[in-house]
Amino acid sequence: MKLTQHLAVTGIAAAALFPFRSGEEIILFSAGSVLIDVDHYFLYILRTRRFDVKGMFRYFDELSKIETTIPYAGLCIFHTFDFFFAVGLLAFHYPVMLPLLAGLLFHFFVDLFDLVRKGVPFIRPYFLLEHLIRRRDKGYPYY
Numbered sequence: 001m002k003l004t005q006h007l008a009v010t011g012i013a014a015a016a017l018f019p020f021r022s023g024e025e026i027i028l029f030s031a032g033s034v035l036i037d038v039d040h041y042f043l044y045i046l047r048t049r050r051f052d053v054k055g056m057f058r059y060f061d062e063l064s065k066i067e068t069t070i071p072y073a074g075l076c077i078f079h080t081f082d083f084f085f086a087v088g089l090l091a092f093h094y095p096v097m098l099p100l101l102a103g104l105l106f107h108f109f110v111d112l113f114d115l116v117r118k119g120v121p122f123i124r125p126y127f128l129l130e131h132l133i134r135r136r137d138k139g140y141p142y143y
Helices: 003-017 023-035 038-048 053-066 081-093 095-118 128-134
Strands: none
Touching: 003 023, 003 095, 023 095, 038 053, 081 095
8 A cells, every 4th residue: 555545544534443542552642654654665675775765666566566576575574473473462562562563563454455456466565474484585685
């Protein structure tokens, strides 16, 4: 999904939560739901050795055009169950982190729905170990 789509979906979800949660919790939920995509920037830097944010958006726009033709796009570390588990452990000790975890998971499931809709649910790894295995495939990185 594009940034504007994530912002819109997160805004709608945050508005729905407004009557039930504090402002701090809504801010943390929204931050988790949007900032999870920082890992796309890390992947862009790894692939291109460039740091321009506009270039990252162009890169992923081009990648989205060919994602049905490649078996694997690469690791987005903040979109893995390993990361969710780590944040969950943190939230266990610091309950204030629970809304952040909820935002991360909300984003993940919105992404998952979108990837299934596009027919590419396994374009990204769900575990770090999965990435370590899949990156050894012939021709990786594909784009």
